[in-house]
Amino acid sequence: MxxxxxxxxxxxxxxxxxxxxxxxxxxxxxxxxGANCITVKVNGRIEGVYSLGEDQEIEINGGTNHLVIKNGRADMTEADCPDKLCVNQKAVSKNRESIICLPNKVIVEVDSSENSEFDAVSN
Ligand SMILES: [Zn+2]
Missing domain, CATH: 1.20.5 (Single alpha-helices involved in coiled-coils or other helix-helix interfaces)
Known part of the structure; x- marks a missing residue:
């Protein structure tokens, strides 16, 4: 045939x-x-991906940074870094917004797309 x-x-x-x-x-x-996800990166590596649609508290990097997700927004509430810039940053909720903690090399980024192509390229 x-x-x-x-x-x-x-x-x-x-x-x-x-x-x-x-x-x-x-x-x-x-x-x-609008149920975006946040990607938590430590030292350039993805430590976890969490839904903003779910209220939760996340210990990052073994507890150096404390992230709280509430009402669809992610906020760094505690950190052991000296500058506390990440704690002072506003809560993030929109795509591509991020909270960065330079001393601890922690990046929290909102990402509404589910693929990780971008991360594969950037590494
Ligand atoms: Zn910090």
């Missing part, structure tokens, strides 16, 4: 379309809800 689609091929196409469609739908749904 050289020409024409086989039954299995048609089925496969339907499955691919269904998966792509639901992924798109899911992305739209999450996007409109």
């Amino acid at each position: 050289k020409t024409g689609l086989k039954k299995n091929d048609v089925l496969l196409i339907i499955i691919i379309l269904a998966v792509a469609g639901s992924a798109y739908w899911l992305h739209e749904k999450i996007g409109t809800k």
Whole structure:
């Protein structure tokens, strides 16, 4: 059989379309809800990814920095760094906003996209 689609091929196409469609739908749904994620990096390495839609408290870098997520915003509430610039920074909630603690090499960044292509490149 050289020409024409086989039954299995048609089925496969339907499955691919269904998966792509639901992924798109899911992305739209999450996007409109504004449930972004924050990526916590220590020394350039990703230590964790957390949802802003969930109230939680995070110990970063073994406890040098304390991050609180509340009402869809992430705020650095405590840190053992000498300058305390990260603690004084405003809470972040929008895509690409970040809190940086230079002495501890901690970066907290809001990221609404779920892939980590950017991180792979930057390393
Ligand atoms: Zn700091």
